Amino acid sequence: MKKFTVFLIALTVFACTKKKQEEVVVVDPVVSQETLTSKLYTLSEKGTDKEVGTITIKDMGVDGIVIEVVGSNLIPGVHGFHLHEKSDLTPTTSADGKVVIAGAAGSHWDPDKTGLHLGPDGNGHRGDLPAITVAEDGTINAEVTSPKIFIKDIPGKSLMIHVGGDNYLDEPTVLGGGGARLYAAPF
Numbered sequence: 335m336k337k338f339t340v341f342l343i344a345l346t347v348f349a350c351t352k353k354k355q356e357e358v359v360v361v362d363p364v365v366s367q368e369t370l371t372s373k374l375y376t377l378s379e380k381g382t383d384k385e386v387g388t389i390t391i392k393d394m395g396v397d398g399i400v401i402e403v404v405g406s407n408l409i410p411g412v413h414g415f416h417l418h419e420k421s422d423l424t425p426t427t428s429a430d431g432k433v434v435i436a437g438a439a440g441s442h443w444d445p446d447k448t449g450l451h452l453g454p455d456g457n458g459h460r461g462d463l464p465a466i467t468v469a470e471d472g473t474i475n476a477e478v479t480s481p482k483i484f485i486k487d488i489p490g491k492s493l494m495i496h497v498g499g500d501n502y503l504d505e506p507t508v509l510g511g512g513g514a515r516l517y518a519a520p521f
């Protein structure tokens with residue numbers, strides 16, 4: 335009986351110790367564990383259409399964010415990629431009567447009011463990101479970083495993928511020349 339009691343005490347102590355260990359959460363002082371995830375949709379003149387992937391944003395603390403783009407059934411090639419001002423992806427009508435796909439998302443996020451599209455390394459829009467490439471088989475599994483966007487900036491905005499590439503200039507066409515909005519993930 336005595337042996338059994340000792341065994342029970344030992345078991346209880348072991349169980350308590352184990353529980354305590356499980357409760358210990360390791361928190362990196364610089365990089366938090368926070369991530370934001372949203373689905374990636376095709377865009378049309380009617381709004382959002384099919385689901386074609388996922389975008390995950392990881393908090394890198396003072397270093398900004400890492401953006402992971404995973405998708406399939408996409409149009410191959412290089413596509414301009416930006417953080418736009420709003421998460422609303424409904425179409426709008428321009429002054430000349432043309433439908434702007436996902437127009438309600440606004441333009442590239444530009445909190446410093448620079449009015450300049452200078453790409454990820456320039457001092458223009460903070461929403462300007464490196465262009466991303468979809469493989470020939472229509473898939474993408476890319477990771478881009480931005481030291482100018484922080485995780486707190488993301489809610490209420492959208493990540494936008496354009497039809498064309500991005501020359502990181504406003505010439506010869508504005509906003510990098512990517513043209514129409516093709517896919518987006520609202521946050």
Ligand SMILES: [Cu+2]
Nearest residue numbers: 415416494496
């Ligand atoms: Cu854009």
